[in-house]
Amino acid sequence: xxxxxxxxxxxxxxxxxxxxxxxxxxxxxxxxxxxxxxxxxxxxxxxxxxxxxxxxxxxxxxxxxxxxxxxxxxxxxxxxxxxxxxxxxxxxxxxxxxxxxxxxxxxxxxxxxxxxxxxxxxxxxxxxxxxxxxxxxxxxxxxxxxxxxxxxxxxxxxxxxxxxxxxxxxxxxxxxxxxxxxxxxxxxxxxxxxxxxxxxxxxxxxxxxxxxxxxxxxxxxxxxxxxxxxxxxxxxxxxxxxxxxxxxxxxxxxxxxxxxxxxxxxxxxxxxxxxxxxxxxxxxxxxxxxxxxxxxxxxxxxxxxxxxxxxxxxxxxxxxxxxxxxxxxxxxxxxxxxxxxxxxxxxxxxxxxxxxxxxxxxxxxxxxxxxxxxxxxxxxxxxxxxxxxxxxxxxxxxxxxxxxxxxxxxxxxxxxxxxxxxxxxxxxxx
Numbered sequence: 001x002x003x004x005x006x007x008x009x010x011x012x013x014x015x016x017x018x019x020x021x022x023x024x025x026x027x028x029x030x031x032x033x034x035x036x037x038x039x040x041x042x043x044x045x046x047x048x049x050x051x052x053x054x055x056x057x058x059x060x061x062x063x064x065x066x067x068x069x070x071x072x073x074x075x076x077x078x079x080x081x082x083x084x085x086x087x088x089x090x091x092x093x094x095x096x097x098x099x100x101x102x103x104x105x106x107x108x109x110x111x112x113x114x115x116x117x118x119x120x121x122x123x124x125x126x127x128x129x130x131x132x133x134x135x136x137x138x139x140x141x142x143x144x145x146x147x148x149x150x151x152x153x154x155x156x157x158x159x160x161x162x163x164x165x166x167x168x169x170x171x172x173x174x175x176x177x178x179x180x181x182x183x184x185x186x187x188x189x190x191x192x193x194x195x196x197x198x199x200x201x202x203x204x205x206x207x208x209x210x211x212x213x214x215x216x217x218x219x220x221x222x223x224x225x226x227x228x229x230x231x232x233x234x235x236x237x238x239x240x241x242x243x244x245x246x247x248x249x250x251x252x253x254x255x256x257x258x259x260x261x262x263x264x265x266x267x268x269x270x271x272x273x274x275x276x277x278x279x280x281x282x283x284x285x286x287x288x289x290x291x292x293x294x295x296x297x298x299x300x301x302x303x304x305x306x307x308x309x310x311x312x313x314x315x316x317x318x319x320x321x322x323x324x325x326x327x328x329x330x331x332x333x334x335x336x337x338x339x340x341x342x343x344x345x346x347x348x349x350x351x352x353x354x355x356x357x358x359x360x361x362x363x364x365x366x367x368x369x370x371x372x373x374x375x376x377x378x379x380x381x382x383x384x385x386x387x388x389x390x391x392x393x394x395x396x397x398x399x400x401x402x403x404x405x406x407x408x409x410x411x412x413x414x415x416x417x418x419x420x421x422x423x424x425x426x427x428x429x430x
Contacts, residue, residue: 017161017287018154018294026204027146030139031158033196038166040193043173043186044107048125051111051183055118068122072130073378080134081371082220084141085364089207092138097198099131104191111184137370142207144358144366149427152355153293160347161287168280210363224368233360234369236422237303237353238376240415244307244349245380248314248342248408250401251276252385257397261324262332271332278336282343290348299352300425304412306349311408313342318402350377359427 022028049062056062084092106124110117147155177186228234250257254275258264264271296302317338324331354373361369391400416423 017158017289018151018291019158020294021147021151021155021158024147026200027143027155029200029203030146030197031162033200034159034162036193036196038162039169039173040104040190042166042169043177044104044128044190047111047178047183047186048107048121050178052118052121055116055121061118064122065125068126069129070378070382072126073133074375076130076133077137077371077374077378078221078224078368079371081137081224081368081374083134084138084367084370085209085224086220087209089138089142089209089367090201090204091206093135093142093201093204094198096131096135096138097194097201100128100135101191101194101198103128103131104187104194108184108187108191111182111187133371133374137367137374140354140358140370140373141366142204144363145207149359151294152358152427153296153299153351154290156351156354157287157290157293157347160351161284161290164280164283164287164343164347168277168284209367221368224365224372227362227365228369228372231360232419233300233422233425234357236415236419237356238372240303240307240412241349241353241376242380242383243411243415244310244346244408246383246387247404247411248311249381249384250314250317250388250397250404251381252389253392253397253401256392257321257335257401261321261328261397262335263328274332274336275339278339279343279346282340282345283347285340286344286347290351293348293351296352298424298426299356300422301416303349303352303356304416304423306345306352308409308412309345310342310349311405311412313338313345314405314408315402316405317342318398318400318405321401322398324398355427356425360425 022031049065052062052065080096103124106127107121110120110124143152143155228238255272258272258275262271293302317335320331320334320338324335357369357373358366388400388404391404395403
């Protein structure tokens, strides 16, 4: 191969995801296991609301999954972060992974016995979310022990690409399999696939925390929040995410937009499904073609640009929604395109923000900061549902979506001007 051909191959390779973190055996095992586990988990994500609706025939009862899921996610996310700073993290991952396996098995048993008890189903779901809220911060907190700091953006991109791909494939596969296999088999598949993650966790070395965190009680949680309050870079990393989600996430408007603006049936349909799938598709594409993230040296500026791109794409989506009566099919294509771009920008933003959080945090509080991250990531979109729903009733979905996107862009400009330290933040210098 000539020098010119070698350079061309290197450039093409640089377009795709940076896979250097996979050279670390522990990270590779966890990441590979996650591919299997995510598919099973997404089957349960589809099966739980479908089974609740089949039992009750009520969308309001299905909506209770939001309450039963969010409360343990917030409470256990904060306390779980404190746990992750107080005990060996491998041991905590073993316990919580076993807990996830046990709750999936409970889902399987209640479906196999055809108990038809919606409150039992919601109770198991809440317990599962509690284990997840402890497992996820712990799993992320160990990353700096597995790979070099400069590979954190690449590792987070790889992880988020798998999660996004699962968010596309899982519902499609699950929706198709429910009529064929029934709920119990989907839960059983989830239970079995979790064994892959348990094996990967079991192969880890012991991971005691660097530094002393104290007992994992309320005092520890408060100390973690105090630590956060004293670190402006960390506070801003959460602030930009809240701005992006609260003002720029129009998810609650998708049913209305699909039906009223793009002519889909009131009960859902292709337009509705495409709107929901577009963001995960963008996130997967952002990860697959995200090899450049490892070459970025000012991660703070990259976050601001990525969130601004998210806001800009939502603003243009609002324009497309507003023009839907003029040319419906074209407007739908533009709206979907903006959601794909927004999904890619959000994935890149998330990868950089997670990397900033991991690198700028002491190991002794890393678990608690990941707990806060879980709360912000879970809470932001739910607040957005409330804000967008209320605003759309007053000014309509087009102005709500477009105006929210513009507010996100404006917010990033203000943060860039007001906080130059965040704009210039670099993992290499932290």
